[in-house]
Amino acid sequence: MKESRLMLLQYSTAVLAVVLVAIHLVMQGIATPYSTAISYATILSIYRTWFYAIFLEALLVVVLVHGFNGVRIILHEWRQTAPWSRWVDLGTVVAIVATVAFGSRTVILAVFGGVAG
């Protein structure tokens, strides 16, 4: 993929992350009192609401893509050899896929009842 496309992805995920994190903080700190927001039952009920499940999945993907792509850029500036560049690009894809898969697992298990209520 061209670097300009990756940078467009980086900028758009940055904007999206600001919006999604702001909504997340409003939901967790204002819409629901913070004292009950992090209770087990509240969190499970949030996961089992389709809107919130999709929202949390989007937040997961956006933040991880932005974060790992940012690390990729830093690592490319750190060293410039061809093998290093290949490993950095490959490592970034693997890291994004693995962490998104692991995070999605939590969302899927909660939504489909894999976690005890």
Add this chain to the structure above:
Amino acid sequence: MKELRLVVQKFDPFSDAAPRLVEYAVPRREGMTVLDALLYARDYVDHSIGLRFSCRQASCGSCGMKINGRPRLACYTQVDELGAEKVVAQPLDNFAIIKDLVTDLGSFFQRHREVTPRLVRDDAQEQDHPTGEYLMKPEELSRVLQFTYCIKCGLCTSSCPTVATDERFPGPQALAQAYRYTADVRDQGGAERMAELDGTHGIWRCHFAGSCSYVCPKGVDPALGIQLLKRHVMSGRPPHSKDDATKVWKPAEKQQ
């Protein structure tokens, strides 16, 4: 007569283990440039001072060096404007030292060549056997005019933090020149030029520190050129298409 304390960083990579600072006393006079002071020290005090210069009027870009910590042209910097009792002359950062204040600009000129810094056109026949002129409108000229003032002194590249860490980054001078030719309506090579620059170590590694524009002795704004180039690369279109490139104007048409 007042004396100027001139400190020169001396280093010969073939014989010295590390750079050292040597201080010279130079008679100070009104209107004296740092180059004047260095030439006095070399002619009358220490013949071994290595420095490069040529035009003495900020046209050739040969005498770029770090003066009191900032990249400047020695011929274009008056001692009085520095407002200091001591003038410290050191070689430019981001370049290998050949001797004392003389740096190796080979990689700099190589990066410049790699962005194809010339007008690229499809009409080879017209260029070999011209029948007219390639005209520009004033507003088209104004888009690129400031970038044509570049004298390739290397000060911008010397001050660039990305060049300091990424040896494959073309640097502000080369990127500004890439914009200068790509935005020129007479040019048809924009797409090819931008494809080269849209890589891992291309224009996107510029973090817009702006130090290149801050130190340019000719008032060029390379940082602006790079941001404009980013805009065109992101949109996937050169500033003008090949079809929009200036047509040849025959002398008869010009008179109408």
